Amino acid sequence: MRYVNIMKYLYLGSSNLKASVVGMGAWAIGGGASWGTHVDDGLAIRTINQALDVGINLFDTAPGYGWGHSEQLLGRAIEGRRDRFLIATKCGLWWDDQRGSFFADFEGRPLYRSLRPDTIAIEVERSLKNLKTDYIDLYQVHWPAIEPEKTPIPETMQALTKLVEAGKVRALGVCNVSADELRQYLDAGPIVTNQFRYSMLFREPEQEILPLCEQRELSTLTYMSLEQGLLTGKVTMDRVFEEGDFRANAAWNPWYSLSNRKRVIDLLKGWQPLCEKLNCNLPQLVLAWTLAQEGVTHVLAGARRPEQIEQTAAAADLPLDAETLKRMDQDLATLASSGGDVHA
Numbered sequence: 001m002r003y004v005n006i007m008k009y010l011y012l013g014s015s016n017l018k019a020s021v022v023g024m025g026a027w028a029i030g031g032g033a034s035w036g037t038h039v040d041d042g043l044a045i046r047t048i049n050q051a052l053d054v055g056i057n058l059f060d061t062a063p064g065y066g067w068g069h070s071e072q073l074l075g076r077a078i079e080g081r082r083d084r085f086l087i088a089t090k091c092g093l094w095w096d097d098q099r100g101s102f103f104a105d106f107e108g109r110p111l112y113r114s115l116r117p118d119t120i121a122i123e124v125e126r127s128l129k130n131l132k133t134d135y136i137d138l139y140q141v142h143w144p145a146i147e148p149e150k151t152p153i154p155e156t157m158q159a160l161t162k163l164v165e166a167g168k169v170r171a172l173g174v175c176n177v178s179a180d181e182l183r184q185y186l187d188a189g190p191i192v193t194n195q196f197r198y199s200m201l202f203r204e205p206e207q208e209i210l211p212l213c214e215q216r217e218l219s220t221l222t223y224m225s226l227e228q229g230l231l232t233g234k235v236t237m238d239r240v241f242e243e244g245d246f247r248a249n250a251a252w253n254p255w256y257s258l259s260n261r262k263r264v265i266d267l268l269k270g271w272q273p274l275c276e277k278l279n280c281n282l283p284q285l286v287l288a289w290t291l292a293q294e295g296v297t298h299v300l301a302g303a304r305r306p307e308q309i310e311q312t313a314a315a316a317d318l319p320l321d322a323e324t325l326k327r328m329d330q331d332l333a334t335l336a337s338s339g340g341d342v343h344a
């Protein structure tokens with residue numbers, strides 16, 4: 001079993017914030033119906049402490065992760081060690097009232113997308129309180145605004161820039177934007193990161209987003225790079241997810257359908273010899289592949305248990321040789337061309 005020896009750190013875009021290339025995603029520890037099993041708070045805090053112990057300083061959260069619970073857990077875990085944490089949280093998903101544009105019914109509540117200055121002003125204060133801190137390192141737009149209440153990007157950016165000027169926020173980022181939206185955000189203010197879904201099974205960002213980030217020297221925070229556990233090899237054919245867990249819903253992530261699951265399990269089985277050669281396990285191999293892709297600077301690894309983050313952190317310290325990358329790319333190309341209802 002491989003453990004991290006040396007964590008690597010890279011600046012977030014043009015900011016002076018140096019973040020571990022593997023960050024801990026704090027969605028699952030926030031609990032909530034979409035992740036099935038609830039995580040005990042003590043276990044969640046031990047997981048955060050384990051992340052710190054293996055050199056992780058980047059923690060990604062959001063108000064919506066457990067309706068504030070994920071931020072509150074981080075706030076409890078910080079305990080006088082604020083300088084060891086680089087906290088990335090978000091604004092833009094709103095559920096206090098009907099301001100913004102209806103987005104979805106999520107875990108029994110109507111959720112709105114709002115990037116209005118007045119809702120952002122409320123959100124930032126709540127996040128600071130949850131996190132028990134007086135500044136947020138990286139404040140990210142969670143989802144771009146949509147019609148009917150599509151706040152113009154310059155208006156949102158003006159509100160966010162004021163937070164930087166007030167010292168409440170150190171740097172700004174976006175998530176889930178199209179290439180065109182990203183250009184508009186960049187025109188409107190100092191964005192240093194872009195966060196988006198990217199995995200070896202979800203390659204769309206390679207078309208436009210990753211090259212644009214590289215060209216504009218933005219750091220990239222990839223999410224779902226383990227496809228919510230599927231790429232760790234632990235999701236067997238007979239694993240049944242609880243109702244409400246989005247992994248139970250193949251419409252949400254088609255890779256979880258039984259036929260696709262089998263294709264992925266077979267792919268991962270074929271990589272066991274690579275793991276043996278490199279003395280690593282599958283989550284490490286998969287995240288190391290992700291980090292090796294053009295334009296990827298940082299990956300977010302979700303974790304609910306200390307040993308999970310201890311393992312995934314070691315991907316930072318696992319350079320993949322050209323032969324291994326070639327073999328993995330060939331297998332992924334075969335998977336993509338082998339039909340089924342999803343293409344890699």
Ligand SMILES: NC(=O)c1ccc[n+]([C@@H]2O[C@H](COP(=O)([O-])OP(=O)(O)OC[C@H]3O[C@@H](n4cnc5c(N)ncnc54)[C@H](OP(=O)(O)O)[C@@H]3O)[C@@H](O)[C@H]2O)c1
Pocket residue numbers: 024025026027028060061142175176195196222223224225226227228229230232234283300301302303304307308309311312
């Ligand atoms: N901006 C956005 O819109 C957005 C959207 C999605 C995610 N994110 C961020 O990205 C982060 C990462 O994404 P994600 O958490 O959805 O998915 P992920 O990182 O692809 O998968 C995380 C899950 O993989 C399993 N896992 C992790 N390490 C493992 C290990 N070593 N061995 C076995 N299983 C392991 C765990 O599953 P179990 O829980 O079953 O143990 C864990 O909850 C999130 O936490 C969040 O911070 C952002």
